[in-house]
Amino acid sequence: MFKKIQIAAYGLLSAFNVAVIGQLKANEFIVLLFAPLTFKMKDFKDYPYFRKIIFAMIGLLVFQFITDIFVVDNTAQxxxxGWAGTIMGILSFIFLFRTLDTESAVMTFIFWTMVKNIFFTDDIVDSDMSYFKFKIVPILASALQLMAVYLYKRGKIMLMMGVMMCACLMCFANDARSSGMLFFLGAGIIWLLNRDIQINRRTLFVFILFGSIVFELCYVFYVKSVLSNQLGGGHSSSQLERLENPYNPFELLMTGRGETFAAITAIGDKPWFGHGSWAKDKNLKYYRIILALQGGDEDGGDMNLEKADSVDRYIPSHSVLMGGWIACGLGGFICVFLIFWYLMKMTFTLVLKAQALPLYPVYVMMGIGLLWTFLFSPFQHLRFTIPATGCIIMNGYYDWLYMKNNMDNEEGDDGEPVQEEEEHLMLN
Structure with missing residues (x-):
C-alpha cells in the first residue's frame, strides 16, 4: 500500500514546479527523499543493465562538469x-527501478499519470491543435495502455487492435501525427508478433519491406486527405502546402522537427566539448535554420525574430541524443547513446520474445515512444520521462529473463541439458 501511495504521489506531483536551482518538479522531492532508501548495492551485480545505465549517467555528469567549468566557463546558474538535471535523472532511475517493479505498480503509475493529465495540464495549451496534442493525447495514451493490458490479458487481441486503430485515426484527424503513428506501429507489431511467426533475418526483411510499402500507401492517402481538407487541421495543411514534395515523408520530418537538424549545425560548430549546459543561441543562428526548414525566408521574418529574441534563446535541440552532444560534446553524446543503446536492446528483446507477459502492449507502446523521445524530444526528457519509461522496460526485461530461466530449469529437471544463461541477453 505504501508503494502505491508513493507512485500516486509521484504521478500527480509531476504537474507542479518548485523554484530551486532553476525548477524542480514536486515529485522529484519524493525521489530525493526515498532514492537513498531504495538503493541496494547488490542491484549493480544482479541487474547489469541497471549498473551500466547508472554509470553512463554518471559519465554524462563528469563530461558536463568538464565542459561547463574548464571549456566554456559557463555561468553558475x-x-x-544542467548538473541538477543529470543528478535527478540518476536518482530517478534508482528510485523508480525499485518502485515500478510489478504489474500492479506499473498500472498504478499509468493510472495516476492519466489523472494528473486530466486535472493539471490546461496551462500548456493555447489553441485547439495544442489542446488536443498536449491535453487529450497524454490522457488518451494512458487510457489506451490500461485498456490494452486489460484486453490483452483476456486474449481479446482483435478488439484491442480496433481500439488502438481508432485512437490512431483520432490523432491523425487532429494534427497529432507522431502519437497516431505510435498507436499504428504498436498495433501492427502486437498483431504480427502474436501470430506465432518465427522471427529471423528473412522474415524481418519481409516485414520491413511490407511495412514500408504499407506506410507509404497510408502516407499518400493521408497527404491527399489533408490537402483536400478531408482530414487534419490547419497546422497539418499549412506544413504540407509549403513542402516542395509533400509526398516525401522526410521533407515533412524536416519541417516538423527542424530543431533536430539545427542541432547538427550546432554540433559541427563545437563537436568535441560542446556549448555547455543551457547554452544560448546568441545571434539566433540556429533559430534561423529552423525557420528556413519550416519554409520561412532567409531572415525568418522580423516578427519571428523579434519573438525569438524576447525569450531565453537557448540552442534548439528536439533530440535527447543531439542535446547531450550540444551540451557536453562527444563524450556526453557517447554516454547518452549508451543509455539509449541499453534501453533499446531490452526493448527489442521484450517486443520480439515477451508476448507471454501481461504488460506486453505497454512495453511495445512505451518502447516506440522511447525511441521517438531519444531521437526527437528535448534533452530534459532524460530527467523527466525517460527514467520512468526506462525502468518499466528494464523491470519487464528482467521479469522475462527470470521467467525464461525458470522454464529452462524445468526442462533441465526432465533430463534435458540446460545451457548456462549469460548475465544479459545478446539479441540474435
Missing part, C-alpha cells in the same frame, strides 16, 4: 541547472 546554467551549469547548476
Amino acid at each position: 546554467n551549469f547548476l541547472r
Whole structure:
C-alpha cells in the first residue's frame, strides 16, 4: 500500500514546479527523499543493465562538469541547472527501478499519470491543435495502455487492435501525427508478433519491406486527405502546402522537427566539448535554420525574430541524443547513446520474445515512444520521462529473463541439458 501511495504521489506531483536551482518538479522531492532508501548495492551485480545505465549517467555528469567549468566557463546558474538535471535523472532511475517493479505498480503509475493529465495540464495549451496534442493525447495514451493490458490479458487481441486503430485515426484527424503513428506501429507489431511467426533475418526483411510499402500507401492517402481538407487541421495543411514534395515523408520530418537538424549545425560548430549546459543561441543562428526548414525566408521574418529574441534563446535541440552532444560534446553524446543503446536492446528483446507477459502492449507502446523521445524530444526528457519509461522496460526485461530461466530449469529437471544463461541477453 505504501508503494502505491508513493507512485500516486509521484504521478500527480509531476504537474507542479518548485523554484530551486532553476525548477524542480514536486515529485522529484519524493525521489530525493526515498532514492537513498531504495538503493541496494547488490542491484549493480544482479541487474547489469541497471549498473551500466547508472554509470553512463554518471559519465554524462563528469563530461558536463568538464565542459561547463574548464571549456566554456559557463555561468553558475546554467551549469547548476544542467548538473541538477543529470543528478535527478540518476536518482530517478534508482528510485523508480525499485518502485515500478510489478504489474500492479506499473498500472498504478499509468493510472495516476492519466489523472494528473486530466486535472493539471490546461496551462500548456493555447489553441485547439495544442489542446488536443498536449491535453487529450497524454490522457488518451494512458487510457489506451490500461485498456490494452486489460484486453490483452483476456486474449481479446482483435478488439484491442480496433481500439488502438481508432485512437490512431483520432490523432491523425487532429494534427497529432507522431502519437497516431505510435498507436499504428504498436498495433501492427502486437498483431504480427502474436501470430506465432518465427522471427529471423528473412522474415524481418519481409516485414520491413511490407511495412514500408504499407506506410507509404497510408502516407499518400493521408497527404491527399489533408490537402483536400478531408482530414487534419490547419497546422497539418499549412506544413504540407509549403513542402516542395509533400509526398516525401522526410521533407515533412524536416519541417516538423527542424530543431533536430539545427542541432547538427550546432554540433559541427563545437563537436568535441560542446556549448555547455543551457547554452544560448546568441545571434539566433540556429533559430534561423529552423525557420528556413519550416519554409520561412532567409531572415525568418522580423516578427519571428523579434519573438525569438524576447525569450531565453537557448540552442534548439528536439533530440535527447543531439542535446547531450550540444551540451557536453562527444563524450556526453557517447554516454547518452549508451543509455539509449541499453534501453533499446531490452526493448527489442521484450517486443520480439515477451508476448507471454501481461504488460506486453505497454512495453511495445512505451518502447516506440522511447525511441521517438531519444531521437526527437528535448534533452530534459532524460530527467523527466525517460527514467520512468526506462525502468518499466528494464523491470519487464528482467521479469522475462527470470521467467525464461525458470522454464529452462524445468526442462533441465526432465533430463534435458540446460545451457548456462549469460548475465544479459545478446539479441540474435
